[in-house]
Amino acid sequence: MSSQFGRLFNISTFGESHCYGVGVSVDGVPARMSLCEADIQRQLDRRRPGGNQLGTERNEADQVMILSGVEKGLTLGTPIGMLVKNKDQRPADYGSMSEIPRPSHADYTYRMKYGIHASSGGGRSSARETIGRVAAGAIADKFLREHYGIDIVAWVSGVGQQASAAINMETIQRDQVDEYAIRCPDPGAAEKMTREIVAARESKDSVGGVITCVCRNLPVGLGEPAFDRLEALLAHAMLSIPATKGFEIGSGFAGAQRHGSEHNDPFVRKGERLGTVTNNSGGVQGGISNGEPVWFRVAFKPPATIGLAQQTVDYTGNPVTLEAKGRHDPCVVPRAVPIVESMAALVLADLALIQKMRN
Amino acid sequence: MSSQFGRLFNISTFGESHCYGVGVSVDGVPARMSLCEADIQRQLDRRRPGGNQLGTERNEADQVMILSGVEKGLTLGTPIGMLVKNKDQRPADYGSMSEIPRPSHADYTYRMKYGIHASSGGGRSSARETIGRVAAGAIADKFLREHYGIDIVAWVSGVGQQASAAINMETIQRDQVDEYAIRCPDPGAAEKMTREIVAARESKDSVGGVITCVCRNLPVGLGEPAFDRLEALLAHAMLSIPATKGFEIGSGFAGAQRHGSEHNDPFVRKGERLGTVTNNSGGVQGGISNGEPVWFRVAFKPPATIGLAQQTVDYTGNPVTLEAKGRHDPCVVPRAVPIVESMAALVLADLALIQKMRN
Amino acid sequence: MSSQFGRLFNISTFGESHCYGVGVSVDGVPARMSLCEADIQRQLDRRRPGGNQLGTERNEADQVMILSGVEKGLTLGTPIGMLVKNKDQRPADYGSMSEIPRPSHADYTYRMKYGIHASSGGGRSSARETIGRVAAGAIADKFLREHYGIDIVAWVSGVGQQASAAINMETIQRDQVDEYAIRCPDPGAAEKMTREIVAARESKDSVGGVITCVCRNLPVGLGEPAFDRLEALLAHAMLSIPATKGFEIGSGFAGAQRHGSEHNDPFVRKGERLGTVTNNSGGVQGGISNGEPVWFRVAFKPPATIGLAQQTVDYTGNPVTLEAKGRHDPCVVPRAVPIVESMAALVLADLALIQKMRN
């Protein structure tokens, strides 16, 4: 029951490192939508680490296979099962390291919760679990684009101490973001961020970052008060991504420092509908979309697994020095961009279906 | 389906301004727990606005009545229904104001979503909806305290530009917080914050703020990856509170600027269990509680309803100047403290029950 | 989590005997529907025991009060809370009887499950819990009638050995059913059934019965395979009513004895749509409504509490003779008619809302 997300547009993910594969079953996808594996592969490829100086060297092919729910290129309205095989299915031999819980990693809590030590350490906290989310999110994304014209674009807005300049949220597109390996569409900041990551890597360290995401062309009315407000579901979705530590929508924590007279978004006529002059609300009022772009930020901590020596203890409490072997991802934000987009798409698709019952 | 929260320890709230009353049904409360109305009234009284210079003048008595699920002072294991009558049950006559959606308020989105204009404007976005949450949260709080020794304490850590000094999270208690009407247990900051609120009020303006909350004595193992991670459920719970714009756990957005070598929390032996030297993780690793205090921060925007003149448009798009009549709450954070505690208690009670199935 | 039913049109009931009252919160009711207490009271009055020779003597007034979700006679789209006060709120003094679990009653299992002995014995298994269902069902019923023209009519088709003749399912109406206190619209059978109940009562015994229900004018397409087939949800709903032992749809158990060539329902053109010549399917094929009337039967066992002496044991296992004091309901089916209708309405309203997301 911990592996499902969404009420009507609903997904169930399965899989961890070293098993046969990771996958997802997506229920609630409307029938008669055109869909093929290439529609999904595109976002999976963006999620894949490696291939450049920023990621780990592992080359994860991650080819998705549609198992059910699609026939002759059209969805049937039945659950869409998808599978991505793991390349490395042999439980790893971590040797002595398996007796030492990595600081700030899920090793310890998983072992205590489940009473078993998977060879991958933190079991489902592995980044591979997000493959199912991205595959499902690609379908939600296509549905939203085709039925509502909604588009969702995320980018890296911070790495360590480096922050991007303001990005034009009305116009930014995914291919503009992808022009930079770092996925920050501000050339100056992109270069500095890249240097931060390379430096972290060379010093066997890691570094955190921030992703900003905008969702455009939402109809007015998405969001279900009281508990399933749009921002509440987005916060839930984003904080369920591994390594996240914070979420803010619109003005966020900065808005908490301001006065109502400067923070309120006055209404103005925009064609057929009312719009707002400013968008401190982040496109949401009272938990319901108001037709303005929904925008939010997600904080990612630095990856826990680092090559630098750490003074810690093993499971029995004996002091040890831990130095993680091999190469580790020094920063997750570039590859987390499609994960953020996917989770946003899943939230919006679910709320869009729910809202349909009111029309 | 938008008024429920929790899986096993589950609540359903109902009610808005001007109806007969607001209430809640709480399911999943263990049987044979002692419970009376006074246990619940305590937190409701803390939530109540007014009585001092910081709140609105309205005196909401808010007496809770237990309707079911308790007999001779003991819970029966059946749903606990609770009701708080509204004092002002007559739909208000907002006159011309009802034709003008208040900027950054839920008036507009509710009207567009539901196609009806409740006299209270934003329907369930009203602060009165939180009464049911606090009543239910008081039961969750008592359950957690009695069964696990968990205690949950929140306080105001920011108002406008003012921030409290660091508070000792290991020891802070609710009565220390309540020594200050502003609910900030840092005397210097409390005074400055109070001045901020009074100034906002006198200028017919409003101001935002931040609440910090700590949950102590959690057993290791609460949280259900992948989607119901402890921090994901907390984020969902907090962003479902009216006027919230952000959530961060542990190091939060600041952690996104740091390196792994300085951010990781090394393990150390603490009596029978492993603990961590630092707590940047906020008591959670891989979505599961690690036994350290869980701490997080919630951002609240300045209240939308202000007496200052605002240039906006009415529902038909015609420009108007809006000046809200009457007295309005200039800052919600002091009274939101028990709401934050209640929502945290609901999340933890639910996860505690779920975790019991593993033992 | 055991007191909720429905996914989008969702109810949460609370309350048992001897507490302040029983109630329900109904979420998912569309906004702008006209609704007042009289709409609900009608079905509650039909559920009420007594007033004639067939019921118990207790006169339960059962006046419903709408607590929220309705303003100026229109629904707001927010949860509708409703409450019916209990007349007898003092925990009863059952004396020695409370040490003897009534055979085939919920006394024993509730005590074992919850570890507490409510004064009402079986806690939520009490018939009073069904008040919330009927109140909620009345709203669902109104919604279905106004939006789809669906009408739902149930009647008593069996009491003990007596069975009604075939009733015309295309035309039968509730007021025809109510012409008979026994609620069997077959005059001959009604008289025999009445005699069965009177005889049971005079001999301090009880007797079982069967209710048949028909739902007309369903659109084609209600029902969600695989697990939420229309008949599966109806079966769930019906078997959740106290004292039920069986459910069959269409040909039911009799159909299991037949051949496909005689059991299949051939298609035929009916105006704009396809219909079927016969209706052994009970209006459902593959779990989805086909536009023909949905009809089903529900079996109720004889009430467990009887005045006749029973040889049993007390909670400690000592043999005792039990003779229930007071007057007891000798047969529940007449008053269970509106409960069956209400549960059917709740299932259909939920499936109707879900199906709207496909259009």
Place this chain on the structure above:
Amino acid sequence: MSSQFGRLFNISTFGESHCYGVGVSVDGVPARMSLCEADIQRQLDRRRPGGNQLGTERNEADQVMILSGVEKGLTLGTPIGMLVKNKDQRPADYGSMSEIPRPSHADYTYRMKYGIHASSGGGRSSARETIGRVAAGAIADKFLREHYGIDIVAWVSGVGQQASAAINMETIQRDQVDEYAIRCPDPGAAEKMTREIVAARESKDSVGGVITCVCRNLPVGLGEPAFDRLEALLAHAMLSIPATKGFEIGSGFAGAQRHGSEHNDPFVRKGERLGTVTNNSGGVQGGISNGEPVWFRVAFKPPATIGLAQQTVDYTGNPVTLEAKGRHDPCVVPRAVPIVESMAALVLADLALIQKMRN
């Protein structure tokens, strides 16, 4: 959202005929349980049609593959993904038949609901969808046996007009049932039933049947009133199996004809616990297991697809004569036995986990 079942022990199934495969993700399985594919294959093999004179000729190999959640023969506490490949993945060419909805089959309702005509006709109403249920049920079954000593045995108790004699519910075992291809452990009835099926087949017709199931060694306390009573969840589960038309627990419809004095089950001391002398209740009182065997019956209609000529209409309403080509399963009950057992196991495993939160 229509492809999930269970709250804590939760499954999501996917797949239909002609796609790559059918599968299931099972969440909530306790960690550290030994599990391998052979544990699951056993029940899948029992579900498989063919191999003898009673089934269709198709030889479905149906080899299960565990995709995730198990490592080195032990469950990890994470979702267990399973997949069974379809042999015939090419969408079939049903030719002209695809323009004629088969009477009493799901062709018509699926097409109307989803607006698309899958090559398999009724999409997820196909019997192949039950493969995921049986695979998941085998895990639930193993969990119940190992943790509680619960065993679940179903058998064919009726085919057409033939009924088995009473079977000893205290002792009947699956291997006794499997001694007969017809899965009726009454030799005389088994022979007559077999003749019924062979006769139906030879005349290109089909025939219905009944399955009886007993669940032994349940602890007292399983079942969640009000809506998730044990019998309500069993009824839901059973009526979600394709081709079912009825469910009754304990005395069922026959009990509705009796008096309380003969129907009540008096208590008696049985070792440490109270038991009952008779078991008309079917092991459940007030929706909660009482420690006696839970037993129930499920009615299956005759299969809709028959070779005999049927007078019906095509989708446009034109009269046609339909004669299904090929060989069709004349009776589903023998192979439905493990499906009934699996669904019962899923219900009990879920309720057992929920009940653990009370201890």
